[in-house]
Amino acid sequence: MIRRAKHPFVFTGCVELRQALDHRATDERELLERLEEVPAGSVFYHTHGYFLRHRPITTAYGNDFAAWVAAHVRDQVLAERLAVVNPFEFATLEDLREELASVIHDHLVRLSSVPRVEAGEIFYFQQSHIVEVALGPGAETLAEFRAGLAAVDASAIYMHMVEARTRLGRRAGDFAEWIRFSLEMPELAEKIERLDTYMTNLERVRARVLTLVDSALEGTAA
């Protein structure tokens, strides 16, 4: 029997309006100082927002701070230490900010001089405003959800898997939440919730969710 949800799942994409702040860094000490004073939205932009902006190309660093230190300051050690900080493991943005600042601080106390930009670009802190966009008719069954997920703009994957978890406080993510409570399929929800969304791109996340959903649909059919 096909399970039909009481509340349809509406895919929501997003558009990011970027805002430049008056904070910038030309060396690693300034990066630390500015990181400690920028709005939490800027920490979010340079860590979680990274996944929205790096859709077609997966780069070697999981956040803007690590990417800048590697490419422009050319300090591979700090770049590696910042890159390994998984933003999805922190309950709040303040916890994440504390961890990043602590990594930079610990690195600097071991150095006799502060690495700085020579031929590269200054780091400009930014934040963003997200404009949500409802996409298409709602899905009421797992099959309809699968069809919608396969076709929807990648920004919807970001909204439901990243933005929902971190900025909107829905820790399980919207896909897992809907599948658990509206379709009453806790096992599938658990698998989607456990997906590692770090160090990958939105298309791969989409593909992994689709694979899990396909397995569940095959199981239902059998």
Added chain:
Amino acid sequence: MIRVEDYRRVAPPGVVDIIQTLSERVRGRRMLHLSGGRFGGGAAEILQTLVPMMTDLGIDAAWEITGGDPAFYSTATALHAALRGAERVLTDEALDHLVEMNRVNAKKISLDADLVLVHDVQPATLVQHRAATGRWAWRCHFDCSRPQRRAWSFVRPFVNQYDAAIFSLPGFARRLGVPKYVIYPSIDPLSEKNRELTPREITSTLGTLGVAQDKPLLLQVGAFNADDDPLGVVNAYRMVKKHYDVRLVLAGTLGADPESPGVLAELREAAQRDRDILVRELPPDAHVQINALQRAATIVLQKSVRESFGLGAAEAMWKGKPVIGGFVGGLPHQIVYDVTGYTVHSVEGAAFRLRHLLNNRELIARMGAAGREHVRRSFLITRHLVDYMALLIHLTS
């Protein structure tokens, strides 16, 4: 007739649907663009397409231009150059006249709109005539991070009367009392400069330009001035020529830079000594010629040493070409290093990367394909339209 639906075949999947959904939230709202002219420059070029696209979506979009006497245009041009860092004489009388002329412009133009987007310098002082309702944003299309002090002292109080300012890069902005948004410029994939050309069109156009296609073609499109460094490109080409039988084409306009005739003369002298260096001075509307050259090129260079956010690299990448560009302005944001091309800091760097690509031909196709997808996602006019609609929603909701 420009229709948003026509972009579905070139835009990333889903983007036209997002545009249409967003448009439902802004349908009927009035968005007024104010600029100094309808022709020349990237801002005018993009507005020629963006405004009809907005109209097609049901936005009440309009585009008005400011005008005045010769002294008005001359002061606006000098102020623009001074904001970009050039040394110019700006007298109180000339600046007062600019403000006065815009007071006259304010009486001629209906400034009533939900969002008024004022492009660049010439109309910037119109903000003091804003109506009680509606939001105003100043769209600065150039790098004004290192302006002549007097020019910035004049402009800053006006900019602070806006609700927001928009820059192409965070690094192009200065400290302001209003929020600063960041919106990249874009290219129109269906324009004459970027539309698909048939092989016959390419061959015929290159024939007209006197460019043979019998050996790999290195191309730089740009002004013949020191900022675009065409002489540096010639020197890089000479280092490459020792190892590869290639041809270099330098195509561009003379521009208003006083140094340009000297640069062009040196390039022509170099071309006289080497038949594989071709210098082609083109008119500003030579869009099909540039399109054909970029499509025929093997590798495209944009070896600028000073630049705002020119889109030459994005145009070439849209045609599937790897790009070697200078590490200045918007180029590092267009070229993804080692993925769609290379940014370089010197003539030697440009020569090294040219040789690297010529010696690893499979990279040329791979980087070209990656570049086209990068441009599709980040530098097409559809993305620009989405950004402006997001701005309209954000500022007026």
